Amino acid sequence: MTKKHILFVDDNVEFLRAIQESLRIAEPNWSVTFTGNPEEAMDHVSKTGFDVVVADYQMPQMDGVVFLEKVQEAQPGAMRFLVSGELTPDDVLRIAFPAHQCFSKPVDIDLLRRTIRKVSALRDLMGNDVLKRLVAQCSLLPTVPNLYLELANELKSPVASIRQIELIISRDPAIAAKILQLVNSSFFGLPRKIESLGEAVNYVGVQIIKALALTVPVFSRFEGVRVKDYSPTAIWEHCWRTGVLARALAQEEDQPRSVCEDAFLAGLLHDLGKMILVANLSPLCREATALSAKKQIPTHVAEREIFGCSHAMVAAYLLGLWGIPESIIEAVGFHNDPLEAPSTEFNALAAVHAANALDHACSEGKP
Structure with a gap:
């Protein structure tokens, strides 16, 4: 598997620390960026090509769906995952378009890690970047x-x-x-x-x-x-x-x-x-x-x-x-x-x- 560049965006500092410690041990070859500020995250997105972006749904500075929509526009080939607490029926379709998958809190970090690995392996089998972007943009x-x-x-x-x-x-x-x-x-x-x-x-x-x-x-x-x-x-x-x-x-x-x-x-x-x-x-x-x-x-x-x-x-x-x-x-x-x-x-x-x-x-x- 090629080296992966992953961005985590969540205002919960403890969650970011737990992710950081887990991935440091389990995935030492991943290049991982952590931030609690979505505006700062967008600055990272403008400068770095990410394979995966994981964001919290409810952040005080910016709604997670809005953030992932911005990511989709800036980097259409990135895999986009959302982390959320309880959701209402009104949230379901709203989330399902910009986010490829949604993980409930408290997040099973090992499940999230394994999901990233499995989907990344499929992505690596794609013929070229055009197809990677094309598939990642398919919401319907x-x-x-x-x-x-x-x-x-x-x-x-x-x-x-x-x-x-x-x-x-x-x-x-x-x-x-x-x-x-x-x-x-x-x-x-x-x-x-x-x-x-x-x-x-x-x-x-x-x-x-x-x-x-x-x-x-x-x-x-x-x-x-x-x-x-x-x-x-x-x-x-x-x-x-x-x-x-x-x-x-x-x-x-x-x-x-x-x-x-x-x-x-x-x-x-x-x-x-x-x-x-x-x-x-x-x-x-x-x-x-x-x-x-x-x-x-x-x-x-x-x-x-x-x-x-x-x-x-x-x-x-x-x-x-x-x-x-x-x-x-x-x-x-x-x-x-x-x-x-x-x-x-x-x-x-x-x-x-x-x-x-x-x-x-x-x-x-x-x-």
């Missing part, structure tokens, strides 16, 4: 118009059904990923990571989903961007089919319910990286498609030549930033190259890899 992914309208209509209904909302969201990787980020944040104070979309929707609730739906961009503005292998509607449909098939394969292998749910979610999310790439770098996506055809190589291999990494790793980095469970990140990141993953047993990754290949073979006539 666009959805496709028909799913957006279907969800909006259900949410408007006076008898809106949580089950029906879940079924709609289960076909929409963009909103599903954001809900998983929210439910795994410190706001809900859950003792474990939530890997079931049904559980996530129930915990988040209709009101927060309504507020989230109002902010979700729609892919209609990209409908004029036509790139073979990167059609938003085709990718969304393929992701849903892959998720359903991956879950069925896991069930056929008598896997535990948790593995079956991981397989569905990882299948649903496995091509999020393509959406990020085509929404922001469509000319390079065309180059990847052309290179794939010219050399007769898979699209993800062509992407590595064009972008420096594949769409799978782009998605894995985003999901890591958002605090999605590791089993899902692994399945998404290695779905094209399962032999490169650390795990060897049948798991969500194996199910998604097989389901992805089967669906491509059935729908396109090739794996």
